[in-house]
Amino acid sequence: MEKVIIIRYAEIHLKGKNRGYFERVFGVNLERALKGIRHELHRTSGRYLVANFDEEKTEEICGRVSRVFGVHSYSVGLCVPYDLDSVYEAAKEVCPREGTFKVETHRADKKYPMTSMELNAHIGGRLLDDFPALRVDVHTPAHTVCLDIRENGTALVFGKFEKGAGGMPVGTSGKGLLLISGGIDSPVAGYMMAKRGMNVELLHFHSYPYTNDGAKEKVKELARLLSRYSVSAKLITLNVAHIQEQIHAKCAAELNVTLLRRFMFRLAEKTAKEMGAKCLITGESLGQVASQTIEGITSSNAVVTLPVLRPLIGFDKDEIVLVAKKIGTFETSVLPYEDCCTVFLPDFPAIKPKLSFVEEEEKKLDVEALMREALESREVFSL
């Protein structure tokens, strides 16, 4: 009788001929998540099994597995030979001693000599004989003893399904570059794209000396938290202070943010293309701030050719906060460091910037030179 962790896929089973590819990437991601813990990872049909691990590491393994995208659910259970006595011994281990229960069998091996119903009745009956305080309730049982009869002569016996992170294995949906600030939204946006299988790289714009190192440290911490969800553990930063100064000095004040965002998008696209990323990702939510109106978005999009994914565009703030809390980035995001200095914030930013006016104002700047300078300020942090 061996303790195992049974991992079930999310949407991979929907993939036809590409299924093998998705399963392989999923396996690699699981191995990466379990790095540093002694274990064996076995692939069986429609499942991965973690076996041969130290029992005291069970909780840690479950925690790490629960954050791997592509995991639909997982269970801690027992792997035994599929003869009736062995299955029953395992069922005794996972079944509570009192309360309502039912036995539920799934047979991958259709040649097994008993049907699922017969197995349910047999194992259930023996459990009732041995534990008189148990009662059967097939509709709303407090506990379910699950029997999974596999084709290789083994049975998996477990009691509970734990929900996994869902989504697709990271790496199966290409690479994107997340524009990460120190706020609540962008880490959530990165999480959501990683969940859909995207390899998410991180780019942060700072404005030293107008912003301080505390802000940068905060973003590093956010990146570290996101790396638990297979988001890149590398953070690229660029300094846009001089760009802000030039905009502030030469352009209409109400366009400060609009113009800065156009520079950020250009710089991000350049960085993305260098690293082979196929899109930009932002945490924008429609109408949340002045620059996130459809006009603001249009103005930013106009300077790039890569698609810009905005997974939070239709989210309310409280919906974003809920996810941020769930993934553990909220507490860090609300630490009091500013990612933008108020020196450059106009009293009345343009809510609906007209593209022609924006482009006219931008002509006052040496865009190429400012871009070059910002790109030269590049720093890369491994977290």
Add this chain to the structure above:
Amino acid sequence: MIYLDNAATTAPDGEALARAVQFAEQNYLNPSALYGGEVFSALSSARESLLSKIADPAQFALVFTSGGTEADNQAIQTCGRRNVVLSAGEHAAVYEAGVHLKNGGTELRLAPLERDGSVKADALLSLVDEKTSLVSVVHVNNETGAVNDIFTLAREVKKKNPRCVFHSDGVQAFGKLPVRLSPDVDLYSVSAHKIGGIKGVGALYKRKNFALQPLLCGGGQEGNLRSGTENVLGILDFAFAAEKKFASLETDLSRLKELRALLLGGLDKDVFTLISPENGSPYLLTVSARGLRGEILQRLIMERGVIVGTGSACSSKKPHSRVIEACGYGKDVLDGVLRLSFSPHTTREEVAFAAHALNDSAHELKARIG
């Protein structure tokens, strides 16, 4: 790096620390244990030494605490009832303790400040009535260096209401200015790490007959006024550091007066506005780079090798310094506040260099943001 934020904390005195460490390593017994006599007497000597520095040991006693903040909190929280009068220039440890009392139903009265950060004496006295339980006035304002005449104030307060407790936060005065506590002052808070001691030690001086209440209860240490095993290392270090600091108090004072004037003289008058009073503590000089942001300036100055303090943060969410605001300054001054504070180790060369660094940084920032 030239360090000019000594009012925040200053370098520990190595010699004092070594002596304290040596004693603490060899004498690790609990001073309150029956067998801990030697440690207990070392603590007693430290207590007597610190007491005699600013008070008559016949009239005053001393309770060791974990620092200035705890000393202030013990004074404010245990003495405040009905109504409490604070100067608007109090350190956060006093002010927030007052707000805490206010949240519990005590009336909090704030006495307004002069332009230099000292309290308006008449206004303060007018707030005191027969129901006032406590008055607290900072001795040296930690943000402007203004020195309040706490002894006159204490006498006047007692004249008006003899039962009213008078407390003063002396953290920026202790070991820096000549102080002799008068019996009108009931409580006086001090801290070790501002004068070469290590962090985590302070003391509350109390008038001997004054019935102080504990903030922390437990094993009954410090005459039942501050429970918790005594920080032997920190307390001895505090006493050793104070011994040295007080020995050179007068010479430090006259030297720093000169350095402060030198720095002030070296600053570009078109950029920097003086906030500190001319006759304020020689240990501290507060200026404002009008129209610029103190926090940004601080970083540029640091790039030039000088660490200074700041009075504001580059953030729309953080308010300006509560104290400088209470001095009556507008936003353009509040934004640009810088606090320069010295130690006896600060040199003429450092101060001259710092003046250049400040000027150059301010000019650079002006040029960058127009």
